[in-house]
Amino acid sequence: MIYLDNNATTPLDPAVAEKMSEFLREKFGNPSSLYPIGREVREILTGVREVIARALGADRTEIIFTGSGTEADNFAIRGVMDAFPEKKGLIISAIEHPAILQTAEYLENKGLDVTYVPVDEYGTVDVDFLKDAITDQTAIISIMHANNELGTIQPIEEISKIAKERGVLVHADAVQSFGKIDVNVDRLGVDLLSISAHKIYGPKGVGALYIRRGTEIGPLIFGGHQERELRGGTENTIGIVGLGEAVRIITERGDKDKKRITKLAERLKKEIEERIPKVKFNGHEKNRIKGTLCFSFLGLEAEAILLALATKEIYVSTGSACSEGEEDVSHVLSAIGLRPEVARSSIRLSLGRFNTDEDVDAIVQELPDIVKKFREISALNIDEEY
Numbered sequence: 001m002i003y004l005d006n007n008a009t010t011p012l013d014p015a016v017a018e019k020m021s022e023f024l025r026e027k028f029g030n031p032s033s034l035y036p037i038g039r040e041v042r043e044i045l046t047g048v049r050e051v052i053a054r055a056l057g058a059d060r061t062e063i064i065f066t067g068s069g070t071e072a073d074n075f076a077i078r079g080v081m082d083a084f085p086e087k088k089g090l091i092i093s094a095i096e097h098p099a100i101l102q103t104a105e106y107l108e109n110k111g112l113d114v115t116y117v118p119v120d121e122y123g124t125v126d127v128d129f130l131k132d133a134i135t136d137q138t139a140i141i142s143i144m145h146a147n148n149e150l151g152t153i154q155p156i157e158e159i160s161k162i163a164k165e166r167g168v169l170v171h172a173d174a175v176q177s178f179g180k181i182d183v184n185v186d187r188l189g190v191d192l193l194s195i196s197a198h199k200i201y202g203p204k205g206v207g208a209l210y211i212r213r214g215t216e217i218g219p220l221i222f223g224g225h226q227e228r229e230l231r232g233g234t235e236n237t238i239g240i241v242g243l244g245e246a247v248r249i250i251t252e253r254g255d256k257d258k259k260r261i262t263k264l265a266e267r268l269k270k271e272i273e274e275r276i277p278k279v280k281f282n283g284h285e286k287n288r289i290k291g292t293l294c295f296s297f298l299g300l301e302a303e304a305i306l307l308a309l310a311t312k313e314i315y316v317s318t319g320s321a322c323s324e325g326e327e328d329v330s331h332v333l334s335a336i337g338l339r340p341e342v343a344r345s346s347i348r349l350s351l352g353r354f355n356t357d358e359d360v361d362a363i364v365q366e367l368p369d370i371v372k373k374f375r376e377i378s379a380l381n382i383d384e385e386y
């Protein structure tokens with residue numbers, strides 16, 4: 001199997017699996033219990049908070065465990081809007097993950113005022129537009145650090161500076177950037193930041209929200225004193241242990257993965273562009289998570305390419321795997337100005353820690369023929385310009 005869909009999810013690192021199974025077998029205590037087997041688990045969770053905090057340049061009291069990246073995103077926005085009932089405005093970008101977009105839509109339906117900041121053809125948010133959109137009513141700006149479909153990295157530092165001058169909080173969805181590029185909450189200047197374990201070779205169903213000390217935020221889940229009474233419920237101890245180990249490995253490996261993935265992705269991009277005519281690369285050339293490659297193959301339906309590659313046990317994605325099937329055309333590809341038929345011809349290859357040169361060789365071997373074959377039978381016009 002050749003897995004080139006690491007932005008959708010990553011395989012569990014064997015060291016994470018090992019740590020989790022050891023914990024699962026040996027430690028069942030409830031972290032809220034006062035006797036030793038409970039306290040021991042509580043200390044383990046504190047250790048994980050410390051590992052995450054250190055990786056983000058934060059303090060461990062600023063880390064709240066959540067049930068996913070989606071939950072962390074929901075929590076950031078709803079929690080802040082709940083804490084500032086007198087404010088009616090929030091600002092997000094047009095290319096956010098549905099976790100942010102749909103939370104904003106929900107709040108909009110309840111009468112709040114949402115501004116959607118447009119992006120340019122590379123998927124970079126229009127900072128001037130954002131600046132002009134801030135009003136006295138704005139409580140929070142939520143912009144993703146890196147986009148899941150294009151990999152484009154947003155100017156969060158600049159946005160945070162602008163927001164601070166106006167007394168507005170900033171949340172960054174760092175689900176796709178954490179573990180791939182530097183994510184330091186002070187350098188980014190953010191007040192809140194979301195991460196997710198399964199994008200960094202950890203388990204699914206666990207994430208975390210960084211909340212800068214002193215930030216006013218309402219609770220997400222009632223019913224317990226856990227997570228500083230912001231998110232009640234007995235903790236997903238096994239998942240949290242997996243998240244901690246995944247983050248520990250990231251810190252230990254430093255730049256190793258980034259360098260190797262960048263090299264593999266650059267070769268893959270070059271080979272695809274050389275071997276396949278009429279291919280359009282989407283996303284920022286430089287300011288990008290380098291392992292994310294989004295291409296449009298004019299005249300084709302991306303799904304056909306995906307399924308043809310899947311018969312060879314090569315797994316890629318069309319648009320965003322999270323929203324696949326839900327909508328006809330990706331909102332991200334529309335926002336960068338692709339016509340619907342071009343957007344529908346787009347596939348995303350996303351590389352990760354476990355990809356090798358052989359994986360790149362395999363897709364370079366298969367893809368040109370698949371594209372050629374489908375184009376020969378395609379009723380769509382491939383001679384048009386993009």
Ligand SMILES: Cc1ncc(COP(=O)(O)O)c(C=O)c1O
Nearest residue numbers: 068069070097148175176196322
């Ligand atoms: C940018 C971004 N935010 C949030 C999420 C949601 O994370 P989770 O799958 O942990 O809910 C994803 C997942 O694809 C993502 O890419």
